[in-house]
Amino acid sequence: MTEKKCLKPPLHRKAIGIDLGLTHFCITSNGNKFDNPRHTKKHSINLKKKQQSLARKQKDSNARKKARKLVAKIHSKVSRVREDFLHKLSRKIVNENQVIAVENLNVKGMVRNHNFAKAVLDCGWGQFCTMLKYKAQWEGKTYIEVDRFFASSKTCSVCLNKVDSLALDVRSWTCTKCKTQHDRDINAALNIRNEALRILSLGTSDTANGGNVSQPGKTSVLLDAVPREVGNPIPL
Numbered sequence: 665m666t667e668k669k670c671l672k673p674p675l676h677r678k679a680i681g682i683d684l685g686l687t688h689f690c691i692t693s694n695g696n697k698f699d700n701p702r703h704t705k706k707h708s709i710n711l712k713k714k715q716q717s718l719a720r721k722q723k724d725s726n727a728r729k730k731a732r733k734l735v736a737k738i739h740s741k742v743s744r745v746r747e748d749f750l751h752k753l754s755r756k757i758v759n760e761n762q763v764i765a766v767e768n769l770n771v772k773g774m775v776r777n778h779n780f781a782k783a784v785l786d787c788g789w790g791q792f793c794t795m796l797k798y799k800a801q802w803e804g805k806t807y808i809e810v811d812r813f814f815a816s817s818k819t820c821s822v823c824l825n826k827v828d829s830l831a832l833d834v835r836s837w838t839c840t841k842c843k844t845q846h847d848r849d850i851n852a853a854l855n856i857r858n859e860a861l862r863i864l865s866l867g868t869s870d871t872a873n874g875g876n877v878s879q880p881g882k883t884s885v886l887l888d889a890v891p892r893e894v895g896n897p898i899p900l
């Protein structure tokens with residue numbers, strides 16, 4: 665007996681949506697939260713001390729050379745630790761999934777916030793996405809970037825109902841329509857995953873219902889989404 669091959673594999677089971685955050689480095693659609701390493705911050709006191717010491721040293725002195733080496737040492741330690749973290753996490757995610765969906769960082773970067781821009785550089789999201797991308801490509805897996813629509817946190821990933829407002833400090837909420845309880849970040853990650861699957865399904869299916877058909881590979885807006893097209897979200 666040969667095993668019957670399913671024509672439409674349950675893609676969503678092996679697809680992951682990743683929401684990049686600040687309180688956590690990233691949050692995945694299957695409910696995992698990975699701590700933000702904030703390596704620079706951790707080492708910043710030490711770095712500041714060493715930098716101050718460097719500034720006090722006389723020009724062209726041996727002591728100055730030595731102090732400069734110490735500063736450089738902290739810098740390189742920070743980047744090594746960060747890179748190691750990013751490599752391990754991206755490896756784990758690519759190993760465990762077939763489709764990896766992240767939000768487009770350019771859109772996220774549009775938020776005009778100086779501290780935010782600094783944090784983006786500090787935690788290495790760009791580097792992380794690059795790693796996910798090439799690791800996925802090596803293994804013939806799909807890496808897809810989805811445009812972050814402003815409502816991704818405010819949209820229910822189950823019924824697509826959109827709440828009017830959701831303050832930043834609200835970490836969990838209940839959908840007024842379908843009564844699903846949402847963790848704010850996991851819900852956003854689910855929306856990213858669902859949107860990616862929708863784009864992929866439009867790219868491969870012969871017929872697409874409705875008028876708003878995206879080009880494969882192009883990103884689009886969640887509110888056009890047809891929930892039944894992307895399968896049922898994994899229950900939390």
Ligand SMILES: [Zn+2]
Binds near residue numbers: 840
């Ligand atoms: Zn709902």
